[in-house]
Amino acid sequence: MRTSPSHASQAFFTDRTQRWQVLLQHRGMFKKFQPSTDIVGQTPVKSSVQRGIRSTLLSSWKIDTETLEEIWPKKESIVHVKCRDHLSIYALHGEPLFFQGHDGPYLPTVRLLHKYPFILPHVRIDRGAIRFLLAGAHMMCPGLTSAGGWLPPADAALPAGTAVAFDAEGKEFAVGVGITKLGTEEMRAVNKGIAVESVTYVGDDLWALQKL
Amino acid sequence: MAATVDPTSTQLEKRATPPVQMFYCGVCTYPPEYCEFGNSLSKCKEWLQAQHPDLYEKYYSDVALKAKLGTISQEAQSRLEEETIKKEAKADAKADAARKKKLASQVIIKRIERNKRKFVTSIRGLEAFGVDLKKAAKLFAQRFATGGSVTKNAAGIDEIVVQGDVSQEIYDMIAEANEDGKGGKKGLDILKGVLIDNIELVEEKRKKDTEQ
Known part of the structure; x- marks a missing residue:
């Protein structure tokens, strides 16, 4: 089961983030995601695996044990929803909570992010970029470095390959989730090309998937 | 007795951060501030005005509209509005076609x-x-x-x-x-x-x- 062709190609990508990015491009995120054909199966997650996920979430998200307990109570068992291209969605009571592409980072759904905005570091895109993000485009540097955008200051710089939440200029709530392709300082310096790859956003097919 | 019960409950609340109560548009399911980027803005506006006049005031009053402009130029804004109208018409046509197809099937x-x-x-x-x-x-x-x-x-x-x-x-x-x-x-x-x-x-x- 685990010996799919993509497994063999992993050897080419020694760098974890690089591999993740290639996968991202390959599967096109949730832009054309059809629950009826793209979901392969649902299985309850083993409790030992759940423990592993729980500790990974606690270390990778800015979240404390109690809040995680609120989102995902210890006694409740999550369901692993397997989708095409090694994409996994984890759902609690049929409501998608977070997902993972291949073995990349766990990313919260936008709905979960709205409820708990602090779990990911934020970047802000300017107003002109919102409509592109909502059409599924990756975010380019100028959209983040311009007056309407915002990047964390130099002393809180994010490295490439970090999961971030997209805020938008003049908006209260996050609009999407992405993975940085450049470090934030690098974005300022280069100011060209893709800065953050968008993974999921308001209005995509994962957003539409409220119940599994 | 109540005094002894209270501190424990507040302590609990202090530890687990409560989720942000989210409110989504009943027409396009976006957070209302993003309705303008959806393809049913006029319907969303109507719905919000009828159901939640206070929020309507917050998002669509003249002051809010002016503040919303932010760093974007007037020209870009008008282009955006034009596009929204176009998108809306397109979505309407699509919905109409889907309805007709349904009637015929x-x-x-x-x-x-x-x-x-x-x-x-x-x-x-x-x-x-x-x-x-x-x-x-x-x-x-x-x-x-x-x-x-x-x-x-x-x-x-x-x-x-x-x-x-x-x-x-x-x-x-x-x-x-x-x-x-x-x-x-x-x-x-x-x-x-x-x-x-x-x-x-x-x-x-x-x-x-x-x-x-």
């Missing part, structure tokens, strides 16, 4: 003779009305205590096959589920949305020479 309940006095019933075309075929098949199987399954027919289209001659019963069930006024009988809501006038009952007699 037929549900065919076919009684197929298998063996003199034995029949199977096949139901085709339910998926056009947004019925989950698997669930519907299960419902029929349970209701009639017979086998019911989703199978691909010769043309490669999914249809439900139920053992026994239950065509009239299925017709009645669908009719019942879609009766006006009533919310539909319990358990029948899977079959909701089907247009009764579009259901056709047909019979297929077995040809003699194909007998096995």
Whole structure:
């Protein structure tokens, strides 16, 4: 089961983030995601695996044990929803909570992010970029470095390959989730090309998937 | 006593950060501040004004509109608005086409003779009305205590096959589920949305020479 062709190609990508990015491009995120054909199966997650996920979430998200307990109570068992291209969605009571592409980072759904905005570091895109993000485009540097955008200051710089939440200029709530392709300082310096790859956003097919 | 209970409860609250209460647009499901990027802005506006006038004031009053402009130029803003109108018209046309298609699509309940006095019933075309075929098949199987399954027919289209001659019963069930006024009988809501006038009952007699 685990010996799919993509497994063999992993050897080419020694760098974890690089591999993740290639996968991202390959599967096109949730832009054309059809629950009826793209979901392969649902299985309850083993409790030992759940423990592993729980500790990974606690270390990778800015979240404390109690809040995680609120989102995902210890006694409740999550369901692993397997989708095409090694994409996994984890759902609690049929409501998608977070997902993972291949073995990349766990990313919260936008709905979960709205409820708990602090779990990911934020970047802000300017107003002109919102409509592109909502059409599924990756975010380019100028959209983040311009007056309407915002990047964390130099002393809180994010490295490439970090999961971030997209805020938008003049908006209260996050609009999407992405993975940085450049470090934030690098974005300022280069100011060209893709800065953050968008993974999921308001209005995509994962957003539409409220119940599994 | 109350004094001793209170501190513990506040302590708990302090530890687990409560979720942000989210409010989403009832038309496009976006957070209302992002309605302007959806493709049903005028409908969203109408809905918000009717349902939540206070929020309408927050997002669409003149002050809010001016503040919203932010760093974007007037020209870019007007372009954006133009595009929104276009998008809206497009979405309307699409929805209209989908509705027409739905009106035109037929549900065919076919009684197929298998063996003199034995029949199977096949139901085709339910998926056009947004019925989950698997669930519907299960419902029929349970209701009639017979086998019911989703199978691909010769043309490669999914249809439900139920053992026994239950065509009239299925017709009645669908009719019942879609009766006006009533919310539909319990358990029948899977079959909701089907247009009764579009259901056709047909019979297929077995040809003699194909007998096995």
